[in-house]
Amino acid sequence: MGLLGWLLTFIILICLLGIVAYQLVCLADLESDYLNPYDSALKINMVVLPEIVIGGVLCVVYFLTGHWFLCLLSLPYVYFNVTLYLERTHLVDVTEIYNQLPKEKKTRAIKMGYLVVLLVISLFWLLWTTGDDDEGLSSKVRHSSWRSYLSFNNFVNRDSWHPYNFFLWQRAESSEDDAIDRSFQKLNSLSLFNSWYGS
Incomplete structure (x- = not known):
């Protein structure tokens, strides 16, 4: 109901x-x-x-x-x-x-x-x-924000694309919030590394 x-x-x-x-x-x-x-x-x-x-x-x-x-x-x-x-x-x-x-x-x-x-x-x-409805809604909003962040990151860093971004995209589709949080931290460190060394 x-x-x-x-x-x-x-x-x-x-x-x-x-x-x-x-x-x-x-x-x-x-x-x-x-x-x-x-x-x-x-x-x-x-x-x-x-x-x-x-x-x-x-x-x-x-x-x-x-x-x-x-x-x-x-x-x-x-x-x-x-x-x-x-x-x-x-x-x-x-x-x-x-x-x-x-x-x-x-x-x-x-x-x-x-x-x-x-x-x-x-x-x-x-x-x-x-x-329960609010938790489901916040989870959907959080996952959609992950997807938009990843799309924006790939667009901005087109020349510094890394296969790890594909793995991160797949993790954002899953419902494991802890894994997504860890992946987000890795993405930040990877983006920082890419901007410093231009891989």
Whole structure:
């Protein structure tokens, strides 16, 4: 998955965390008598279906991008929500909300913790992937700069061409950075020697 895929999953996880946090705030307001049971149940029930759909989208995105481990980690969350939906217990009952308040708060707190773990793992993989891309890019830039230096050196020192330059060109094509660094040092000493003695 590229950087855009990771950003998409990051945005989806932030949306899920916001929805669950909103539900927890509504339950806390109900417990503190800032909201009546009807308003609290209405606000919570309004975001339950989007939570189920967004959780399923997250699992599908992980599956389509080939991140099986993260897909398996997000499956229990989706399974729990779909099971509640199929049993028709996903909505909060206005008449029973006070009796179910501790259970509902505990359920959403567990969901919040689970989503935070998924977010931390996704951020870790995002940074890991970005770091790998940067290393590959810097390696490509370094190798292309080797090739341009060698081309320029052969153009400037056309009369002082040496078979060693061909060997150095071949080493620049390889991915052995230490060998390239040693070859670069030898090239500098060879160019200095050629300019002094004009071989």
